[in-house]
Amino acid sequence: xxxxxxxxxxxxxxxxxxxxxxxxxxxxxxxxxxxxxxxxxxxxxxxxxxxxxxxxxxxxxxxxxxxxxxxxxxxxxxxxxxxxxxxxxxxxxxxxxxxxxxxxxxxxxxxxxxxxxxxxxxxxxxxxxxxxxxxxxxxxxxxxxxxxxxxxxxxxxxxxxxxxxxxxxxxxxxxxxxxxxxxxxxxxxxxxxxxxxxxxxxxxxxxxxxxxxxxxxxxxxxxxxxxxxxxxxxxxxxxxxxxxxxxxxxxxxxxxxxxxxxxxxxxxxxxxxxxxxxxxxxxxxxxxxxxxxxxxxxxxxxxxxxxxxxxxxxxxxxxxxxxxxxxxxxxxxxxxxxxxxxxxxxxxxxxxxxxxxxxxxxxxxxxxxxxxxxxxxxxxxxxxxxxxx
Amino acid sequence: xxxxxxxxxxxxxxxxxxxxxxxxxxxxxxxxxxxxxxxxxxxxxxxxxxxxxxxxxxxxxxxxxxxxxxxxxxxxxxxxxxxxxxxxxxxxxxxxxxxxxxxxxxxxxxxxxxxxxxxxxxxxxxxxxxxxxxxxxxxxxxxxxxxxxxxxxxxxxxxxx
Amino acid sequence: xxxxxxxxxxxxxxxxxxxxxxxxxxxxxxxxxxxxxxxxxxxxxxxxxxxxxxxxxxxxxxxxxxxxxxxxxxxxxxxxxxxxxxxxxxxxxxxxxxxxxxxxxxxxxxxxxxxxxxxxxxxxxxxxxxxxxxxxxxxxxxxxxxxxxxxxxxxxxxxxxxxxxxxxxxxxxxxxxxxxxxxxxxxxxxxxxxxxxxxxxxxxxxxxxxxxxxxxxxxxxxxxxxxxxxxxxxxxxxxxxxxxxxxxxxxxxxxxxxxxxxxxxxxxxxxxxxxxxxxxxxxxxxxxxxxxxxxxxxxxxxxxxxxxxxxxxxxxxxxxxxxxxxxxxxxxxxxxxxxxxxxxxxxxxxxxxxxxxxxxxxxxxxxxxxxxxxxxxxxxxxxxx
Numbered sequence: 008x009x010x011x012x013x014x015x016x017x018x019x020x021x022x023x024x025x026x027x028x029x030x031x032x033x034x035x036x037x038x039x040x041x042x043x044x045x046x047x048x049x050x051x052x053x054x055x056x057x058x059x060x061x062x063x064x065x066x067x068x069x070x071x072x073x074x075x076x077x078x079x080x081x082x083x084x085x086x087x088x089x090x091x092x093x094x095x096x097x098x099x100x101x102x103x104x105x106x107x108x109x110x111x112x113x114x115x116x117x118x119x120x121x122x123x124x125x126x127x128x129x130x131x132x133x134x135x136x137x138x139x140x141x142x143x144x145x146x147x148x149x150x151x152x153x154x155x156x157x158x159x160x161x162x163x164x165x166x167x168x169x170x171x172x173x174x175x176x177x178x179x180x181x182x183x184x185x186x187x188x189x190x191x192x193x194x195x196x197x198x199x200x201x202x203x204x205x206x207x208x209x210x211x212x213x214x215x216x217x218x219x220x221x222x223x224x225x226x227x228x229x230x231x232x233x234x235x236x237x238x239x240x241x242x243x244x245x246x247x248x249x250x251x252x253x254x255x256x257x258x259x260x261x262x263x264x265x266x267x268x269x270x271x272x273x274x275x276x277x278x279x280x281x282x283x284x285x286x287x288x289x290x291x292x293x294x295x296x297x298x299x300x301x302x303x304x305x306x307x308x309x310x311x312x313x314x315x316x317x318x319x320x321x322x323x324x325x326x327x328x329x330x331x332x333x334x335x336x337x338x339x340x341x342x343x344x345x346x347x348x349x350x351x352x353x354x355x356x357x358x359x360x361x362x363x364x365x366x367x368x369x370x371x372x373x374x375x376x377x378x379x380x381x382x383x384x385x386x387x388x389x390x391x392x393x394x395x396x
Numbered sequence: 397x398x399x400x401x402x403x404x405x406x407x408x409x410x411x412x413x414x415x416x417x418x419x420x421x422x423x424x425x426x427x428x429x430x431x432x433x434x435x436x437x438x439x440x441x442x443x444x445x446x447x448x449x450x451x452x453x454x455x456x457x458x459x460x461x462x463x464x465x466x467x468x469x470x471x472x473x474x475x476x477x478x479x480x481x482x483x484x485x486x487x488x489x490x491x492x493x494x495x496x497x498x499x500x501x502x503x504x505x506x507x508x509x510x511x512x513x514x515x516x517x518x519x520x521x522x523x524x525x526x527x528x529x530x531x532x533x534x535x536x537x538x539x540x541x542x543x544x545x546x547x548x549x550x551x552x553x554x555x556x557x
Numbered sequence: 558x559x560x561x562x563x564x565x566x567x568x569x570x571x572x573x574x575x576x577x578x579x580x581x582x583x584x585x586x587x588x589x590x591x592x593x594x595x596x597x598x599x600x601x602x603x604x605x606x607x608x609x610x611x612x613x614x615x616x617x618x619x620x621x622x623x624x625x626x627x628x629x630x631x632x633x634x635x636x637x638x639x640x641x642x643x644x645x646x647x648x649x650x651x652x653x654x655x656x657x658x659x660x661x662x663x664x665x666x667x668x669x670x671x672x673x674x675x676x677x678x679x680x681x682x683x684x685x686x687x688x689x690x691x692x693x694x695x696x697x698x699x700x701x702x703x704x705x706x707x708x709x710x711x712x713x714x715x716x717x718x719x720x721x722x723x724x725x726x727x728x729x730x731x732x733x734x735x736x737x738x739x740x741x742x743x744x745x746x747x748x749x750x751x752x753x754x755x756x757x758x759x760x761x762x763x764x765x766x767x768x769x770x771x772x773x774x775x776x777x778x779x780x781x782x783x784x785x786x787x788x789x790x791x792x793x794x795x796x797x798x799x800x801x802x803x804x805x806x807x808x809x810x811x812x813x814x815x816x817x818x819x820x821x822x823x824x825x826x827x828x829x830x831x832x833x834x835x836x837x838x839x840x841x842x843x844x845x846x847x848x849x850x851x852x853x854x855x856x857x858x859x860x861x862x863x864x865x866x867x868x869x870x871x872x873x874x875x876x877x878x879x880x881x882x883x884x885x886x887x888x889x890x891x892x893x894x895x896x897x898x899x900x901x902x903x904x905x906x907x908x909x910x911x912x913x914x915x916x917x918x919x920x921x922x923x924x925x926x927x928x929x930x931x932x933x934x935x936x937x938x939x940x941x942x
Binding site for chain 1: 405407410412416418420424428451456457458477478479480481482483484486487488489490501503505511513514521542543544
Binding site for chain 2: 590620674681
């Protein structure tokens with residue numbers, strides 16, 4: 008079998024709306040330094056640096072070239088993989104693949120975004136076909152998922168949306184790296200500024216500046232680096248056809264059709280999981296807005312439509328619940344897009360290690376799942392475990 | 397970051413602007429030409445799964461690259477499946493200018509097959525609803541062969557929720 | 558692990574200064590369709606087909622965020638794993654090799670595409686690769702940066718413009734044998750030297766023209782490769798390496814990163830004397846001086862001896878170590894695609910399918926790609942049969 012791979016180092020910046028105090032390279036360097044310190048390694052111990060972000064956000068072409076000053080890639084092997092929102096997940100997959108190949112022992116994955124240096128919605132709108140729907144974009148703030156949730160669940164949907172945001176705010180208040188760390192109330196959520204009907208400001212992720220770095224190593228090296236390796240058991244990437252994103256909502260078989268469930272089924276089948284809510288301890292989920300969590304979690308967790316609403320209402324997904332979701336505060340409180348999917352993996356790993364400090368969940372975490380979202384409904388899933396696979 | 401600290405740092409404004417010529421190719425090209433010259437919408441069919449693809453394209457992605465088959469003329473009337481209304485002004489990457497708000501767009505199921513996303517008028521969540529019948533409003537003059545040759549879709553009947 | 562990775566099929570479009578009739582995905586579809594036809598492979602989840610698709614695409618060149626979205630339709634991305642390497646295509650081939658060696662996938666499809674003709678000027682794109690605060694505002698782009706490098710290289714080692722021009726002469730001559738080449742010409746050194754100056758010492762015929770094109774390949778585990786083709790080409794060694802970024806941080810006349818990348822690849826392939834053991838090389842030089850510099854970094858000659866190497870005629874067709882029998886990048890090969898085209902050409906050489914540009918009895922080939930300004934990142938693949 009392929010070499011086992013473990014996460015041995017985790018680093019993040021304190022994600023914020025304003026980081027005029029650093030340029031991109033310096034910001035990335037903060038996370039690199041933090042990860043090396045966490046792993047008690049020096050840059051010379053790293054064999055390869057993988058880099059990812061969304062270049063049209065900051066308007067720098069091939070920023071990995073400039074960033075060698077800060078990420079330590081000088082005279083090292085490396086490459087740049089960029090898949091939009093899933094970038095962080097992609098470079099995590101690539102880091103695993105690099106080590107599992109046997110060609111590299113210790114690989115660093117760097118995901119980052121300095122969103123204040125561009126216009127995020129403009130960058131996302133540029134995803135669309137320049138000859139068709141580029142003028143019709145609202146960026147990531149698409150109201151259609153929410154519209155269908157309200158159609159199907161009425162006012163209950165709005166109430167649960169607020170609950171999810173309250174939960175995320177509570178968790179983020181305990182996470183020193185999160186961007187929006189203030190706790191919020193139901194009234195604040197319900198009355199926040201309308202961005203794209205029916206999405207309100209507090210339903211939606213912020214634009215954050217930040218970087219996240221993961222160091223992964225072969226089993227042999229991991230044993231020498233850390234006493235608490237977090238094993239990368241598996242990763243699955245599922246893309247979709249190029250489409251006008253929202254037209255997917257028209258499908259009757261949407262739950263089975265969207266990449267989330269296709270990816271989840273594949274992951275579960277490969278790992279002998281039949282009841283994810285019982286067999287996985289924690290889920291760091293990439294949902295750019297609370298409405299998407301409410302819909303997609305049903306797909307990921309193999310629930311009937313609306314099943315997840317009940318889990319939220321019952322407190323199951325709270326930090327001290329039996330299936331915590333986004334104990335980090337999630338994407339809705341922190342979203343430096345090139346880093347975000349990597350932060351999901353990093354936060355899941357922190358929970359397994361028991362190192363999440365005040366936002367550590369109450370239960371013991373043996374298995375955790377992290378998802379990445381981007382593109383035309385693409386999904387990446389990572390399965391991490393405390394025990395060696 | 398404290399405002400004072402932010403004031404001390406140099407921030408350079410910079411505009412990245414790259415003029416491009418996008419090829420329409422034979423499929424998009426035909427759609428845009430038909431829109432310009434005849435105010436008609438065309439899609440094409442996948443010979444494998446049978447679905448109507450709009451905008452028309454070379455291959456069916458769902459069937460992993462099966463080459464597209466027959467052309468199908470589509471209606472410019474349809475039904476709103478879902479819509480949203482944007483209040484948040486942002487810079488349109490096609491023009492470099494901020495978009496005027498509010499504006500609405502919807503997923504529209506075209507009568508007889510095919511679906512598209514387009515602007516909706518009026519941009520008011522109280523005046524639009526799923527299931528509403530809508531009709532394309534074309535530019536009568538000055539069509540150039542682009543999406544905006546249709547100005548927007550508007551309700552066929554006064555049909556308040 | 559422990560298995561080799563084999564390349565089982567390759568295809569490329571003709572490279573042209575402009576391909577206005579096709580959209581980007583339609584362009585990428587052409588070589589993909591060919592490799593699918595060559596192998597009969599389909600996109601499957603059960604291990605009998607293609608497991609994984611990698612696109613080498615670039616958001617700036619394509620003027621689209623997530624430029625692999627439309628390409629996904631032609632590489633079977635729907636409901637399946639697909640990836641994007643946003644660098645020179647040789648990196649995508651490298652990543653495919655790594656992904657297969659990892660055991661996570663068995664069979665990978667790789668495609669690279671680019672239309673340099675799409676933006677009004679490719680200098681607008683490459684200028685954005687420089688730090689916006691210090692360098693971009695000077696108007697630096699890859700061409701002007703390359704001119705700096707060429708000047709430094711020529712100054713340090715006494716390389717002459719004539720020697721660089723010989724690379725152009727050789728490249729355009731070799732292109733005559735290559736049906737996919739964008740341009741082929743019978744040139745003299747004088748023709749090159751008297752062509753319009755772009756950025757001293759790089760003149761028009763020292764620089765690669767604006768180019769559109771695409772190429773694709775399928776890689777597989779050793780076991781599957783042997784079943785898919787009679788003539789698998791093995792990826793025996795890979796290596797890549799970054800140099801520093803700011804042009805003043807390094808001596809532009811030397812290429813430490815290329816030496817390192819080559820060293821890694823040679824070590825993995827068990828090559829001790831590249832000059833003797835490499836039968837044919839396809840290397841990515843966008844400007845004529847680069848073939849001389851990269852030859853040094855690859856160990857085909859000593860440091861500073863690139864000029865002597867071209868003078869010796871050893872790298873011409875019929876010589877001891879032919880470089881770029883295809884003509885290379887100089888006659889026309891777009892960025893992002895160029896490195897993967899080099900791999901395609903090496904595969905054709907090793908399979909004996911290179912037609913008029915065939916190097917006799919080629920058994921070991923070297924493919925090279927580069928990304929970033931002045932060869933900041935180099936990728937090397939050693940291929941063999």
